[in-house]
Amino acid sequence: MDFRKVQFLLSAHAMGQLPEPIYPDIAFAGRSNVGKSSLINRLVERTNLVKTSSRPGKTQSLNYFLVDNGLYLVDLPGYGFAQVSKQTRKSWQGLISRYVEIRSTLVCMVVIIDLRHELKSLDRDLIDWLRYLHKPFLPVYTKADKLSRNDQQKNAALLDASLTLTPDERIIFSSRTGQGLDQLRTRITALATSFQGGVDPGGFFTDPI
């Protein structure tokens, strides 16, 4: 899968605006300012495909990107920004929960977490909820470059313990250095490939006429 073959598709503000579910969705979620846009940009090797912002909590839509005619990357609005109104928080929850519950082609939610800090309750809530729904998710611990290799391991072990994860279930990442990038691409490519394997492209034509 060539992640550099990427194009912006659309911004959806309601479920009715989502693109046809012909490719798998990989969605990206995380607290505002955690480094979600930077991670997506790094993944597709663009500097500003997704705008990195000093004004967190701004995006309130699902932003779809098409990768290599085989995969949708879905940039979800960031959560947990203290200054947004209750109403905005509610609409985040409404749109995201409908999306996660209804979108059958969502093959994985990448949950981006800051490796430097203890687990925040909103991150825990999100992961508990994904587990409850049996939705596959991939935690990515980012901003690893801000820590020594030792502290990376130490903090990752603490987050693993908080989330009851084993090291192979998550990725330590840095948008700045590219640490963990190959791992992330490999995981996403595998998910996209298994989705294609699950669809029978010749299904309509297998019966001889």
Ligand SMILES: Nc1nc2c(ncn2[C@@H]2O[C@H](COP(=O)(O)OP(=O)(O)O)[C@@H](O)[C@H]2O)c(=O)[nH]1
């Ligand atoms: N050192 C470091 N800074 C990062 C990393 N990822 C993001 N940042 C910085 O964190 C801030 C927020 O990043 P952004 O991608 O806009 O976060 P978003 O709100 O989650 O989309 C920006 O100043 C980024 O430059 C990283 O891996 N390492």
Ligand SMILES: [Mg+2]
């Ligand atoms: Mg962003």
